[in-house]
Amino acid sequence: MDTPTDQPDETPQPRGLWLPLITPFRDGELDAASLRRLIAHYARAPLDGLILGATTGEGLTLDEDELERLVMLTADALAASGRKLPVYLGLSGSDTRKLTKALQRTAPWPIDGLLIACPYYTRPSQQGMVLHFEAAADATARPILIYNIPYRTGVNLHDEAMLRLAERANIVGVKDCCADPAQTAELLRLRPPGFAVLTGEDALAFDALSRGCDGAILASAHLETEAFAAMMHRLQAGDRLGGATEWQNLADLPKLLFAEPSPAPIKHALWRRGLIESPEVRLPMTPVSPALAAALDARLWPGRSAA
């Protein structure tokens, strides 16, 4: 393999509140105007990073040209905003060879790191997954966040394998959606210094941050971003009661936003807020039901009757 040209000056450690940005579509195409509006909006928000093309970004429906365009448009819009925000790209696959080639193609792209899910559907062994992530780590010099989400991939990367991978210099952390608090607690106890554990479980964000996770990657933070950041900052400052108070006003939001397959509910809310031109999602995702649309509108504008 050629020496990667994407060597970062320093490896930024992912910490804090990160937004897995939706990808706006209009009439089936990537909607550049809405993307620029979203970036300008979130560049003013108390976020610590952005993730493109992840689950919420419908990354599996984007072809390579679209992924590159998404990255370029985001970099331009961020530069125009004057905000320096790290940007990671979601790039996953169940064929290690294809994934490593895809990673090599991203070398010239303006991204700061990659979010890579466990290989899905084929249910490989722990050893197979270690080899998969090691091959990915060899294919890019950029930081990699492992995305462990058994309920989507069908396979759980256990702590032992995770800790082996944490020895690699550019495997910098995990987006933890393992849904097992004991597994997360053990990982937090045993992880080496500098290996970040960020929760990706919106409904459990308060508990995970209370237990010492370094941050959160939350699709729900498309809405009430300030309140999600305030909750996290209070908890990280040791103010559990203050964090709990913030959480009480937020806890219903993940329930609504994940009541039907994500990201349709988030896109509906952003569309109703005027941030994107269209709530459309790509098949096999489908738009929100009229009942959920009404419930979301009621949450966004309490006391107002449906338009």
Ligand SMILES: O=C(O)C1=N[C@H](C(=O)O)C[C@H](O)C1
């Ligand atoms: O976009 C993501 O990546 C996220 N994934 C989680 C999921 O797959 O359900 C949820 C998280 O809020 C964002």
